Amino acid sequence: MKVLVANLGSTSFKYQVLDMTDESCLAKGAVDRIGEASSHCRVAIGDWSDEQTMPVPDHGVAVEACLRQLTDPEHGCLKDPSEVSAIGFKAVHGGRVSGVQLVNDDVLDAMSEMNSAAPAHNPPYIAAMRTLAEKVAGIPLVAAFETGFHLTIPASRRTYAIPREWTDGWKIQKWGFHGASHRYIATRMSELLGKPDARVISCHLGGSSSLCAIQNGESMATTMGMTPQTGLPQNNRVGDFDPFALPIIMQHTGETLEQTLSRLANECGLLGLSGKSADIRDIEQAAAEGDADCQAALDVYVAEIRRHLGGMLVALGGADAICFTAGIGENGDAIRAAVCEGLSDLGIEIDTVKNAQPDTNALGEATIHSDSSRTSVWIVPTNEELIVARQCCQLLQDQNQ
Numbered sequence: 395m396k397v398l399v400a401n402l403g404s405t406s407f408k409y410q411v412l413d414m415t416d417e418s419c420l421a422k423g424a425v426d427r428i429g430e431a432s433s434h435c436r437v438a439i440g441d442w443s444d445e446q447t448m449p450v451p452d453h454g455v456a457v458e459a460c461l462r463q464l465t466d467p468e469h470g471c472l473k474d475p476s477e478v479s480a481i482g483f484k485a486v487h488g489g490r491v492s493g494v495q496l497v498n499d500d501v502l503d504a505m506s507e508m509n510s511a512a513p514a515h516n517p518p519y520i521a522a523m524r525t526l527a528e529k530v531a532g533i534p535l536v537a538a539f540e541t542g543f544h545l546t547i548p549a550s551r552r553t554y555a556i557p558r559e560w561t562d563g564w565k566i567q568k569w570g571f572h573g574a575s576h577r578y579i580a581t582r583m584s585e586l587l588g589k590p591d592a593r594v595i596s597c598h599l600g601g602s603s604s605l606c607a608i609q610n611g612e613s614m615a616t617t618m619g620m621t622p623q624t625g626l627p628q629n630n631r632v633g634d635f636d637p638f639a640l641p642i643i644m645q646h647t648g649e650t651l652e653q654t655l656s657r658l659a660n661e662c663g664l665l666g667l668s669g670k671s672a673d674i675r676d677i678e679q680a681a682a683e684g685d686a687d688c689q690a691a692l693d694v695y696v697a698e699i700r701r702h703l704g705g706m707l708v709a710l711g712g713a714d715a716i717c718f719t720a721g722i723g724e725n726g727d728a729i730r731a732a733v734c735e736g737l738s739d740l741g742i743e744i745d746t747v748k749n750a751q752p753d754t755n756a757l758g759e760a761t762i763h764s765d766s767s768r769t770s771v772w773i774v775p776t777n778e779e780l781i782v783a784r785q786c787c788q789l790l791q792d793q794n795q
C-alpha cells in the first residue's frame with residue numbers, strides 16, 4: 395500500500411510517497427523559502443535526485459510540481475497518481491475536529507472556521523485538499539490534525555483562565571500543534587533510549603517552533619496555545635503576547651483589529667524583531683556582521699525557548715532527554731548551544747565539539763551531550779510524513795473492519 399503525504403509548513407512544502415508494507419520511502423521532495431524570490435527545491439525518487447533554486451510563489455504551485463515529479467515518465471515512481479491508496483495531510487487546525495479524519499465537507503468546513511486562527515496554514519491546506527480532490531478523484535484524502543497528539547495534556551495545562559462557557563462552548567483552549575513531529579520524536583526517542591516511559595522534551599524549532607513535554611510517549615505539555623501564532627516567537631508570527639496591548643497599538647496606528655491581527659501574524663516574530671528576515675540563517679549572518687536588531691532577535695528567541703524549557707522540565711519533574719528537531723533544531727548549532735548554556739546545575743550539558751560537528755548515523759541522528767550530562771541531548775531529524783502515513787493506514791484499516 396502506497397501513501398502520498400503532503401506537509402505544508404509555514405515556510406516550506408514537503409512530501410513523501412511511502413510504501414507502507416515496509417515503511418520505505420519511494421520519493422521525497424521539499425521546497426523551502428516558499429514565497430521568497432529564490433526557493434530551494436529538492437527531490438529524490440529512487441536513485442534519481444535533483445536540486446534547483448527558483449521562485450515558488452505559493453503552496454499551490456508546489457503541490458502541482460509534486461504531482462508532475464511523481465508521474466514524470468522518466469524519473470517518477472508512479473505511472474498514475476491513482477496508484478496511491480491515500481493522500482495524507484499534516485493538517486493543522488480543525489477546531490472542533492481533531493485526530494485523524496477522512497476529508498469531507500464537514501472537515502473542510504471545520505478547517506475554514508479556523509482560517510482566522512491559522513491563517514498561514516489552514517487556507518493553503520484547504521486549497522491543496524480541493525486541488526487534489528479534483529486532480530486525483532477517487533483516492534481517499536486523510537487529514538491528520540496536529541492537535542490530536544496533545545489531547546492527552548492534563549486539563550490544568552490546557553485551560554486558559556477564562557469563563558468556563560468560553561472554554562466549553564467555543565473550545566477556546568490550548569490546542570497545541572506540531573503533533574506529527576512531537577509524536578515522531580516520542581516514538582523514536584523511546585526506541586533510541588530503550589525506555590518507553592522516558593521523559594523527553596522535544597524542541598521543534600523551524601519556520602514555526604514549539605516545545606513539547608513527553609512522558610510514556612504522550613504529550614504532557616506544549617508551548618503553542620489556541621493557535622499556532624502563540625508560544626515561542628515564530629518566523630513571522632508573534633508568539634505569546636498580551637491582548638491588552640492591542641487597543642494601544644491600534645490607537646497609535648489607526649488600524650483596525652483585522653489589520654493589527656494580520657500584522658501580528660505576518661510582520662512579527664523573528665521578522666519583526668530583526669527587521670530583516672524571517673529566516674534564522676539570514677539573521678545569524680547579519681548578527682555576525684554586527685546588526686544589533688538581528689542579535690536582539692536571536693537573544694529573544696533563545697530566551698523564550700529557555701523560559702519554556704524550564705516549564706517543560708518542571709512539568710516532567712526532570713528529563714531523560716532533550717531532543718532538537720526541525721529546520722533550526724537539526725541544523726542550528728549556535729541556537730542549540732545558546733539554549734543549553736549554563737544549565738549544568740540542572741544536569742544539562744552539551745559537548746561543544748559534538749554540537750558543532752555531530753557524529754550522525756544514517757538517519758542524521760546524534761547525541762551532543764557531554765559525558766557528565768545527566769540528561770542526554772539529541773539531534774533527531776523529524777519525520778512527520780511517516781507519522782501521517784501510519785495514521786492514514788490505521789484509518790483505512792479501521793474502516794475496512
Ligand SMILES: Nc1ncnc2c1ncn2[C@@H]1O[C@H](COP(=O)(O)OP(=O)(O)O)[C@@H](O)[C@H]1O
Pocket residue numbers: 402403404405406407426599600601602629672673674675720721722725726
Ligand atoms: N542550515 C540551517 N541552519 C539554520 N537554520 C536552518 C538551516 N536550514 C533551515 N533552517 C531553518 O529552518 C526553517 C525551516 O524549518 P522547517 O521545519 O523545515 O519549516 P516549516 O515550519 O516550514 O515546516 C527555516 O526558516 C530556517 O530558518
Ligand SMILES: CC(=O)OP(=O)(O)O
Pocket residue numbers: 402403404405486515540571572600601602603622
Ligand atoms: C503549526 C505547523 O504546522 O507549523 P509549521 O509551519 O512549522 O509546519
Ligand SMILES: [Mg+2]
Pocket residue numbers: 403404600601602
Ligand atoms: Mg513544519
